[in-house]
Amino acid sequence: GENVEQHPSTLSVQEGDSAVIKCTYSDSASNYFPWYKQELGKRPQLIIDIRSNVGEKKDQRIAVTLNKTAKHFSLHITETQPEDSAVYFCAASPHDAGNMLTFGGGTRLMVKP
C-alpha cells in the first residue's frame, strides 16, 4: 500500500517569512495529492490539491509542486501570517484505489508575530 512521509514535523517561522513542507510517497500509481489544514480542535480542511498531470499549482499565497519522478511534493506558503498557524497534512491517492487517501504524519506550523 501507499506510504507518505512528511517533513518537518514542526516548523517555526517569523511572520512574513516563507514556509515549505515536503512529502514523499511510495506508490508510483498515486496521482492525486491534497493538502489539508487542521487548526487545534477543528476538522481538517482542504487548502489546495494537485493532480499528477500538472507540476505546480498556485492559489494566492499557497503553492504546491509535484515531482513524479522523485515521488515527492511540497507545500509553499509565502508571506506567512499568524492565522496560518496550524497542523498541515499532505496525502496521496493511487489511481486504482478509488478516492482512498493516505495521510502524512503532519507538520505543526507556528508563525510568530
Added chain:
Amino acid sequence: EAGVAQSPRYKIIEKRQSVAFWCNPISGHATLYWYQQILGQGPKLLIQFQNNGVVDDSQLPKDRFSAERLKGVDSTLKIQPAKLEDSAVYLCASSLGGGVWETQYFGPGTRLLVL
C-alpha cells in the same frame, strides 16, 4: 450548504465497554469515509462506503470495529469492546462520488477517551 455532522463530540468510556459514533454526510454525497486520528498523527482510513456498499475496509480491525451505512446516507461506527489504544478522534468525511481527485469534506470528529 450544511457540512458533515457527527455525534457525539466527546465520549469517555472504560476499556471493554462499547461505543458507537454517528455520521451524517453532506446531502447528496455518495461516498462516506471513517478515519481514526491518533494524537499527533495523520488520519488513517478505516473504511470507505460507496452508497451502502463497502469499497474498502482493509484497515478496519474487524474483531472489534464494525460500521454500517444501511440506507446509503447516515453511518454508524461501533467499537466493541474498546481498548486503551482506541483513544483517538474519529473523523467522518464525505465526497460527492468515489472518483479520484474528488474533495473529501471532514466532519468535526468524535474525541474518544478509553480509560
